Amino acid sequence: MSPATAAAIAFCALVVLFAAFWAWQLRSANAGMIDPIWAFSLGAIAVFYGVVSEGDPLARVLVAAGGGIWGARLGWHLWRRNAGKPEDPRYHRFREQWGAQAGRKMFWFLEFQTFISMVLSLAFAVPAWRAERPSAAWALMAVLIWLASIVGEAAADSQLRRFIADPANKGTVCRVGLWRYSRHPNYFFECLHWVAYIALAMGSPWVWLTLLPPVLMAWLLLKLSGVPMLEAHLIHSRPGYADYMRDTSALIPWPPRRG
Numbered sequence: 001m002s003p004a005t006a007a008a009i010a011f012c013a014l015v016v017l018f019a020a021f022w023a024w025q026l027r028s029a030n031a032g033m034i035d036p037i038w039a040f041s042l043g044a045i046a047v048f049y050g051v052v053s054e055g056d057p058l059a060r061v062l063v064a065a066g067g068g069i070w071g072a073r074l075g076w077h078l079w080r081r082n083a084g085k086p087e088d089p090r091y092h093r094f095r096e097q098w099g100a101q102a103g104r105k106m107f108w109f110l111e112f113q114t115f116i117s118m119v120l121s122l123a124f125a126v127p128a129w130r131a132e133r134p135s136a137a138w139a140l141m142a143v144l145i146w147l148a149s150i151v152g153e154a155a156a157d158s159q160l161r162r163f164i165a166d167p168a169n170k171g172t173v174c175r176v177g178l179w180r181y182s183r184h185p186n187y188f189f190e191c192l193h194w195v196a197y198i199a200l201a202m203g204s205p206w207v208w209l210t211l212l213p214p215v216l217m218a219w220l221l222l223k224l225s226g227v228p229m230l231e232a233h234l235i236h237s238r239p240g241y242a243d244y245m246r247d248t249s250a251l252i253p254w255p256p257r258r259g
Helices: 003-028 032-050 059-084 091-122 122-128 134-165 186-199 207-224 225-237 241-247
Strands: none
Touching: 003 091, 003 122, 003 241, 032 059, 032 091, 032 122, 059 122, 059 134, 059 241, 091 122, 091 134, 091 207, 091 225, 122 186, 134 186, 186 207, 207 225, 225 241
């Protein structure tokens, strides 16, 4: 199957999926469940590309396994975090700001994520359709980066989940494990995940396209829907968070500042 045909199928599937979710959230009033659905669907695209592409078999396997496992792990984590819980403050804030137009605006907000997913899926498409096998060195580099990102993000998520689950920590700031060195270590490793496909695409004439996903993800997390909205909520709901912001790196894990 050609990359254009596969991308068109993936795009149409996302449009239908997100429209169906929009209809569901009209009744549930909880748009936060789009987060796990987004992760599951993007991981499914990686598997789909790996299966239908006509590129090198090794690259296809690495794309399908890498993207599929990433999407399944992140999707399951987000599902456990959001299912049965009140709506994520980010989406609740949108709903309040939009007022009577919330239904229509939420539809287009969700469908806009289709375009974001398609840009991110370039990370899967380029290596999946590369004709020549990646060198052993670059393939190994891709696997090592992927492993570091998956293990690091899973560790950060687990540390935060255990911290929040302890009643003694209610209303306090998490500074345990990776959270001592970064205010958002999960976001750092999420960005790192997309770098793995740059290594896997090295040698392809289209490798430059794989630069877009990690740049887009970093921009989304640092400038749009990640850090700014989350920290605007936390600085008012967590005593000591302002001090945490002054002492601790926003993204890249780094020793905290002293004094």
